[in-house]
Amino acid sequence: MIELQKVCRTFTVGDQKVAALRDIDLSFGAGEYISIMGPSGSGKSTMLNMLGLLDRPSSGTYLLDGGNVTDLNDEQLARVRREKIGFVFQSFHLVPRLTAAQNVELPMILAGIPVDERRSRVQELMRNYGLSERADHRPDQLSGGQRQRVAIARATVMKPTVLLADEPTGNLDQATGWEVLKLLEGLLEQDITLVVVTHDAEIGARASRQIHMLDGRILSDEQQTK
Amino acid sequence: MRPADTLKFATGSLRGSPTRTLLMMLAMSIGVAAVVVLTALGEGARRYVVNQFASLGTNLVIVLPGRTETSGVGPGLMSGQTPREITLDDAQALQRSRAIKRFAPLTIGSASLSRGALNREVVVLGSTSELLGVRHMSMAVGSFLPQGDIHDTASICVLGNQMKRELFGNEQAVGQWVRLGDRRFRVIGVMASQGESMGLRTDDLVIIPVASSHQLFNTSGLYRILIEAKHRDAIEQVTKDAESILVERHNGERDVTVITQDAVLQTFDRILSALTMAVGGIAAISLAVAGVLIMNVMLIAVAQRVKEIGLLKALGAPAKQIRQLFFAEAALLSGMGSVAGLALGYAGSFIIGQIYPSLPVSPPWWAVIAATVTALGTGILFSVWPARRAARLDPVAALAGK
Numbered sequence: 001m002i003e004l005q006k007v008c009r010t011f012t013v014g015d016q017k018v019a020a021l022r023d024i025d026l027s028f029g030a031g032e033y034i035s036i037m038g039p040s041g042s043g044k045s046t047m048l049n050m051l052g053l054l055d056r057p058s059s060g061t062y063l064l065d066g067g068n069v070t071d072l073n074d075e076q077l078a079r080v081r082r083e084k085i086g087f088v089f090q091s092f093h094l095v096p097r098l099t100a101a102q103n104v105e106l107p108m109i110l111a112g113i114p115v116d117e118r119r120s121r122v123q124e125l126m127r128n129y130g131l132s133e134r135a136d137h138r139p140d141q142l143s144g145g146q147r148q149r150v151a152i153a154r155a156t157v158m159k160p161t162v163l164l165a166d167e168p169t170g171n172l173d174q175a176t177g178w179e180v181l182k183l184l185e186g187l188l189e190q191d192i193t194l195v196v197v198t199h200d201a202e203i204g205a206r207a208s209r210q211i212h213m214l215d216g217r218i219l220s221d222e223q224q225t226k
Numbered sequence: 227m228r229p230a231d232t233l234k235f236a237t238g239s240l241r242g243s244p245t246r247t248l249l250m251m252l253a254m255s256i257g258v259a260a261v262v263v264l265t266a267l268g269e270g271a272r273r274y275v276v277n278q279f280a281s282l283g284t285n286l287v288i289v290l291p292g293r294t295e296t297s298g299v300g301p302g303l304m305s306g307q308t309p310r311e312i313t314l315d316d317a318q319a320l321q322r323s324r325a326i327k328r329f330a331p332l333t334i335g336s337a338s339l340s341r342g343a344l345n346r347e348v349v350v351l352g353s354t355s356e357l358l359g360v361r362h363m364s365m366a367v368g369s370f371l372p373q374g375d376i377h378d379t380a381s382i383c384v385l386g387n388q389m390k391r392e393l394f395g396n397e398q399a400v401g402q403w404v405r406l407g408d409r410r411f412r413v414i415g416v417m418a419s420q421g422e423s424m425g426l427r428t429d430d431l432v433i434i435p436v437a438s439s440h441q442l443f444n445t446s447g448l449y450r451i452l453i454e455a456k457h458r459d460a461i462e463q464v465t466k467d468a469e470s471i472l473v474e475r476h477n478g479e480r481d482v483t484v485i486t487q488d489a490v491l492q493t494f495d496r497i498l499s500a501l502t503m504a505v506g507g508i509a510a511i512s513l514a515v516a517g518v519l520i521m522n523v524m525l526i527a528v529a530q531r532v533k534e535i536g537l538l539k540a541l542g543a544p545a546k547q548i549r550q551l552f553f554a555e556a557a558l559l560s561g562m563g564s565v566a567g568l569a570l571g572y573a574g575s576f577i578i579g580q581i582y583p584s585l586p587v588s589p590p591w592w593a594v595i596a597a598t599v600t601a602l603g604t605g606i607l608f609s610v611w612p613a614r615r616a617a618r619l620d621p622v623a624a625l626a627g628k
Contacts, residue, residue, distance in 0.1 A: 054540060054621040075544040082542025093537045093625065097242040107541045109231045154541075 002028040007060030020046040022216040031191040035207035043216040086155030090167035092147045094139040101135040104153045125153045145176035236554035254563025257513035262571025265593035268502025270585040279491045286487035289451040311447025323467035325460040330357040332450040335443045337407040352439025368400035368415030379437045383411040387419040388429040517604030524612035536624025545617035552613035560605025
C-alpha cells in the first residue's frame with residue numbers, strides 16, 4: 001500500500017548538510033491508523049511531507065499503491081496528490097475568500113470534475129459533517145472546530161487512500177480536538193490509511209500503530225491490538 | 227481544471243482585493259484611453275485636412291504664375307524679374323488638352339461693396355461659369371455666372387450667402403444693383419451657405435466675371451487657374467499638358483507652377499498619419515508603464531498568497547495550473563482595463579468632438595485594436611515572471627508561509 005525503502009532526506013543549511021530522515025524503511029496497509037510522534041526536529045513533519053509527495057526523498061524509493069512515485073514529474077505528482085492523498089493541517093489552511101462549500105469543492109475544481117457532480121458531493125459531505133447550515137459562511141465566520149471539519153471534508157472529497165493529518169488538534173481546545181479526532185477515526189471504516197503526526201502522547205496513543213521518531217530515525221514502531 | 231473554473235477562480239481572487247484590482251484597471255484603462263483619444267485627435271486632424279481638400283474640388287490641378295522652387299530662391303527673384311503673368315488667353319489655350327474636363331480662371335482682389343448706405347469691404351473673385359462645378363459650390367437663389375465669352379465684361383455679380391444677408395437682409399437680392407468699386411453690378415444669384423474651405427469663406431465673397439474683375443482691378447493676369455481633370459488617372463496628363471502649353475506660350479520659359487491637389491493632399495495625409503502613429507506610440511508607452519505596474523502588483527500578490535499557492539499545490543494543482551491562474555488574473559485585469567479604457571477613450575473623443583465640432587474626431591479602428599492588443603499583451607507578458615515565481619514555490623515552504 002505505502003512503502004518507504006531506505007528513504008533519506010538531507011537539507012543544506014548554509015554549508016552544512018542536515019539529515020532530516022535517515023534510512024527510513026516503513027510500510028503501511030490500507031485502513032491502518034498510524035500516529036507519528038517525536039519532539040520537534042525529529043523529522044516527523046518531513047516524513048509527513050514525504051508521504052504527501054510535497055517533498056522528495058534525497059535517496060531511497062517511495063511506492064504508493066504498488067507504483068513507484070519517487071521519480072514522477074511535477075504534473076504526475078500533482079495528479080497523485082489530487083487523487084490519493086488528503087491533507088489536514090494544524091492551521092486549517094482554508095482559502096479565506098471562499099465559502100466553506102467552495103473550500104470543500106476546491107480539490108474537485110482542480111481535478112476538473114463537472115459542476116453537477118461537484119455540487120452533489122459537496123452537499124453530501126457537508127451534511128455528513130454537520131456543516132450544511134454553514135455552507136455559505138466564510139472561514140472567518142466559523143469556529144475552530146468547524147474550520148477543521150471543513151478542512152477534513154476538503155481532504156476527503158476526492159476519496160483519497162491516505163489521509164495525512166499534521167497536528168490536527170493543535171489549534172483547538174481539548175473538547176473540540178477530540179471531536180475532530182473522532183471524525184478522522186471514523187474515516188478508517190472507509191479503508192482510508194490515517195496518519196496523524198503529533199507531539200501529544202495522549203492523542204498518539206489512540207492509534208493502533210505508534211511510531212516514535214528521533215533525529216530522523218524511527219525509534220520505535222509498536223503495533224497495538226485493542 | 228476547466229477553463230471556466232480557472233476564470234471563476236481568478237475573478238474570485240481579483241474580487242478578494244478590490245482596491246488593488248481597481249487601481250490596476252485604472253492604470254490600464256488610462257493607457258488605453260490615452261491611445262484612443264490621442265489617435266482620435268490625430269485622425270481627426272487628418273480627416274479635417276482631407277475634407278478641406280475635397281471641398282476644394284476633386285481631381286484638381288492648380289496653375290499659378292511664377293516658378294516655385296522646392297528649395298532656394300527662384301530664378302526670377304535672383305534676376306530681379308517678376309514672373310510673367312498668366313493671361314486669359316493662356317487659360318483658354320488649355321482647352322487644347324483632351325485630359326482636361328473643365329477649368330476656371332481665377333482672379334482675386336478686394337473692393338468695397340455698397341448698397342445705399344451699407345458698405346462692406348469684400349473679397350472679389352473673378353472667374354467663369356465653370357468655377358461652380360470645379361469648386362463644388364452650389365447656389366441658393368438665382369443663377370451663377372453665365373457661360374459665354376471669357377472676355378465678356380458683363381456687370382453682373384453673385385453674392386456669398388452672408389454678404390447677401392448683410393446687404394439685403396430678408397429682401398430679394400436677385401435683380402437688384404450693388405456698387406462694387408467704381409462700377410455698378412446687377413446681382414444675378416446668391417451662393418448657398420457652405421462654410422469654410424481652405425481658408426476662404428465663400429459666404430463672404432462676391433463673384434464677378436473674370437474679365438470684369440480685370441477691369442475693376444486694372445490688371446490682366448490671373449491669380450490661379452483651377453483645372454479639373456477628366457478622371458483621377460488623367461491628373462498626370464493634365465499636369466504635363468498644362469505645363470507644356472503654358473511654357474510654349476511663354477516662349478519656352480518655365481515660369482508657371484503646376485501643382486496637383488493630390489500631391490498636396492498625399493503629403494498632408496502622410497504627415498498627419500505619421501503624426502497620429504507617433505502620438506499613439508507615445509501613448510502606448512503608458513500601456514507599458516501599466517504593464518510594469520501589473521507586474522509589480524502581481525509580485526506582491528504572489529507574496530501575499532504564498533500559503534494559498536502552497537495549499538493549491540498540496541491539493542493537487544501542478545505548476546502549470548498555478549501559472550494559468552495568474553495568467554488568467556492578468557488577462558482579466560488587462561481585459562477589463564481595456565474595456566474601461568475604450569469606454570473612457572470614446573467618451574473623451576466624443577467630448578472633444580463636442581468642443582471642436584469642425585474636427586471630425588473619431589478613433590481609427592487600427593488604434594483601437596492596437597491599444598487593446600497591446601494592453602492584453604503587456605498585461606500577460608508582465609505577469610509571466612510573477613506567475614512563474616508562484617508556480618515554482620516549494621509547497622512545504624509555501625504552506626509554512628515562508
